[in-house]
Amino acid sequence: MHDIRAIRADPAGFDAALARRGMEPASGQILELDQAVRSATKEFEESRAELKLKSREVGKLKAGGKHDEAEQLIRDIADWEVRQSQWFGNRANEPEAQRDLILSTLPNTLDPDVPDGRDESANVVLHQHGDIPDFAFTPKQHFELGEALGLMDFATAAKIAGARFTVLKGPLARMERALGQWMLALHTDEHGYTEASVPLLVNDASMYGTGQLPKFADDLFRTTDDRSLIPTAEVPLTNFAREEIFPEADLPLRLTALTPCFRSEAGSAGRDTRGMLRQHQFAKVEMVSITTPDASAAEHERMTRCAERVLTDLGLTWRRVFLCAGDTGFGAARTYDLEVWLPGQGAWREISSCSNTRDFQARRMNGRFKPREGKGNQFLHTLNGSGVAVGRALIAVMETFQQEDGSVLVPEVLRPWMGGIERIAR
RNA sequence: GGAGAGGUGCCGGAGCGGUCGAACGGGUCGGUCUCGAAAACCGAAGUACGGGCAACUGUACCGUGGGUUCGAAUCCCACCCUCUCCGCCA
Numbered sequence: 001m002h003d004i005r006a007i008r009a010d011p012a013g014f015d016a017a018l019a020r021r022g023m024e025p026a027s028g029q030i031l032e033l034d035q036a037v038r039s040a041t042k043e044f045e046e047s048r049a050e051l052k053l054k055s056r057e058v059g060k061l062k063a064g065g066k067h068d069e070a071e072q073l074i075r076d077i078a079d080w081e082v083r084q085s086q087w088f089g090n091r092a093n094e095p096e097a098q099r100d101l102i103l104s105t106l107p108n109t110l111d112p113d114v115p116d117g118r119d120e121s122a123n124v125v126l127h128q129h130g131d132i133p134d135f136a137f138t139p140k141q142h143f144e145l146g147e148a149l150g151l152m153d154f155a156t157a158a159k160i161a162g163a164r165f166t167v168l169k170g171p172l173a174r175m176e177r178a179l180g181q182w183m184l185a186l187h188t189d190e191h192g193y194t195e196a197s198v199p200l201l202v203n204d205a206s207m208y209g210t211g212q213l214p215k216f217a218d219d220l221f222r223t224t225d226d227r228s229l230i231p232t233a234e235v236p237l238t239n240f241a242r243e244e245i246f247p248e249a250d251l252p253l254r255l256t257a258l259t260p261c262f263r264s265e266a267g268s269a270g271r272d273t274r275g276m277l278r279q280h281q282f283a284k285v286e287m288v289s290i291t292t293p294d295a296s297a298a299e300h301e302r303m304t305r306c307a308e309r310v311l312t313d314l315g316l317t318w319r320r321v322f323l324c325a326g327d328t329g330f331g332a333a334r335t336y337d338l339e340v341w342l343p344g345q346g347a348w349r350e351i352s353s354c355s356n357t358r359d360f361q362a363r364r365m366n367g368r369f370k371p372r373e374g375k376g377n378q379f380l381h382t383l384n385g386s387g388v389a390v391g392r393a394l395i396a397v398m399e400t401f402q403q404e405d406g407s408v409l410v411p412e413v414l415r416p417w418m419g420g421i422e423r424i425a426r
Numbered sequence: 427g428g429a430g431a432g433g434u435g436c437c438g439g440a441g442c443g444g445u446c447g448a449a450c451g452g453g454u455c456g457g458u459c460u461c462g463a464a465a466a467c468c469g470a471a472g473u474a475c476g477g478g479c480a481a482c483u484g485u486a487c488c489g490u491g492g493g494u495u496c497g498a499a500u501c502c503c504a505c506c507c508u509c510u511c512c513g514c515c516a
Contacts, residue, residue: 041476045485052485055497059444070496077496245473366474377473 001363002103004034017109020325022118026106033099040092051081104208105215108360110325111334117324123337124324129308130317132341137404141344142395143275146172148406149426152276164265166276166391171424175397175410176283178417180258180390183285183310187387191306193256193287198236200259201227206239209365211331211357218266221280229262233286234384241290241367241380248372251380252291252299256387258283276391277349283390289383292369293359296381300356304336307352307387314411316396317341319348333358338388344399351392354385 007014011027018026054077061070115124146152151172157165168176187193207213207228212220212235221229230236237255246253261284272278287306289299304320311318323335332355339348359379362368368377401409407425410418 038476041485045476048486049484052497055495056445058496062444074496081496 001360002106002109003363004030004099004103007031008034014109018106020110020114020116021107021328022326023106026102030099030102033095033102036095037092037099040095044092051077054080101214104364107330108333108357110328111356114328114334115322115324118326120324120327122324123327124322126320126322126336128317128319129312130315130341132317133343133400135343139343139399139402140406141275142342142398144344145398145402145406145408149408149424151424154275161280163273164278164280166279171418171421172394174418174421175414175424176390176394178414179393179397180283180285182414182417183387183390183393184256184258186310186313187256187285187287187306191254191287191309193254193306196237196240196255196257198233198257198259200230200236200262202230202235202239203227205365206235206242209242209367210235210238210361211364215330219264221262221264230259231263232261232284232384232386233257233259234288237286237288238290238361238382238384239365240288241362241382242365244367245377246290246369246380248292248369251369252289252295255288255290256285258285258390260284275395277395279391282392285387285390287354287385287387290367291381291383292371293378293381296356296358296383299381300334300336300354300383303383303385303387304338304354307338307354307385310388310393311338311340311351311396313413314393314397316393316400318351329353329355331355331357331360333360340392340396342396342399344402349392349396351396352386352388354383356381356383 002014007027007030011031014027015025018024054073058070058073058077061067061073115122117123140148143152143154146168147154149172151169153167153169154165157167160167184195188195201223204213204226207220212228212231220231223229236259237257240253240255260281262281263279265278265280268278276282287303289296289303291299308318308320318338318340321337321339323332323337328335335353335355337350338352338354340351341347342349358381361382362380367380367382369380370377397411397414398408401411403409403423405425407423409423410421415422
């Protein structure tokens with residue numbers, strides 16, 4: 001959510017920020033509505049002030065035993081109120097709703113150093129870890145490996161649930177579990193995050209707070225009682241801050257959770273249909289930081305390094321990509337994607353996305369902190385990052401550590417979490 | 427799911443429909459006292475939006491949304507949440 005005062009103060013700057021995202025200017029329409037809101041509100045408040053004054057007078061007359069005068073005044077007020085209502089009615093409500101709807105559907109302002117560009121082709125690779133591995137044979141894709149092992153079953157998943165679901169069995173199911181457990185342990189034990197177990201079904205206020213609503217309702221699965229399945233644990237974790245005022249001394253809050261995520265993938269029809277790259281349901285370890293404006297930039301770098309650590313320790317080849325203006329998500333001021341090399345697919349694929357939303361989400365959810373010094377409360381900054389997507393990590397491990405015979409070596413770090421299994425084979 | 431009770435400021439807790447943004451107590455902050463601290467005493471302090479250079483000032487907010495009324499924290503309706511008991515259940 002944007003600060004209407006900032007738009008009033010610098011409409012041109014606001015439109016320039018939108019232009020970076022390839023959007024049309026909006027300040028003109030917003031300020032026009034805002035003006036209507038403000039003038040109608042002013043009338044309303046003046047009228048209310050007068051009404052309160054008159055009504056108090058009635059009370060005084062009655063208290064003084066002057067009942068006839070009081071009755072006369074009540075009749076006068078009633079007449080006056082009718083005339084007033086013809087004047088102002090609820091003229092502020094409609095433009096206010098329009099103004100706020102527009103504001104709530106406009107994306108966050110980008111950081112100045114976000115690269116220009118319309119789409120992912122303009123993203124900037126910041127650095128790469130590891131070389132693209134050589135194979136003495138033609139590496140297979142994860143679903144070829146998984147199906148040959150008899151441990152990845154899309155037919156059964158389709159029977160049970162439909163397209164875009166996966167059934168994992170035996171050591172592959174266990175490796176998925178091991179990945180999630182290990183990542184969670186890493187972030188809690190070494191990176192200072194607090195583990196949280198959270199609701200997977202959330203209300204509309206929470207979805208609004210992180211920015212899924214009102215604009216992206218189609219991407220969500222709805223329940224019959226007006227809740228939504230979470231598309232990411234960013235939603236419940238970030239909403240810890242909703243309607244809260246934290247003492248600055250309590251910050252930063254660093255939260256992590258391993259949860260299933262549910263996405264309708266509306267608009268992705270036909271993309272990544274083979275395998276488990278793009279599913280309606282997948283497991284993900286999420287990191288969320290709730291912090292102060294001064295600390296959020298450093299926190300973003302730190303969080304991204306926490307995610308990178310996961311990939312490095314697994315022995316994967318990865319790179320950090322700075323998303324360009326056109327590819328940066330709705331709520332983010334800046335985003336680093338981590339892409340992992342998939343030898344079977346022969347392509348870099350996103351496995352983590354770390355974003356600083358600055359005060360964008362905090363404004364939506366009215367999440368504030370009380371500064372150590374100075375007066376007044378300020379909006380928090382919120383950040384989120386995958387640490388990392390478990391399903392995609394499984395894919396990357398399979399494709400990276402596959403052997404010519406179709407077996408898969410288990411990364412060292414996962415072995416303790418898999419009862420010592422070193423290789424998954426037929 | 428059934429029955430009941432309740433949701434008020436940082437916390438506890440009052441509040442005949444009229445000067446209530448809200449008594450009182452605790453906590454917090456500032457001061458007096460003290461070598462210092464405690465105690466005691468004095469004082470300050472809600473959030474948001476708008477107007478004003480400022481002092482200051484208007485409006486809204488007593489779970490949420492409607493309604494009744496000249497006037498609502500107080501009355502009515504719906505919803506949400508919490509607690510107690512019963513039932514059911516991982």
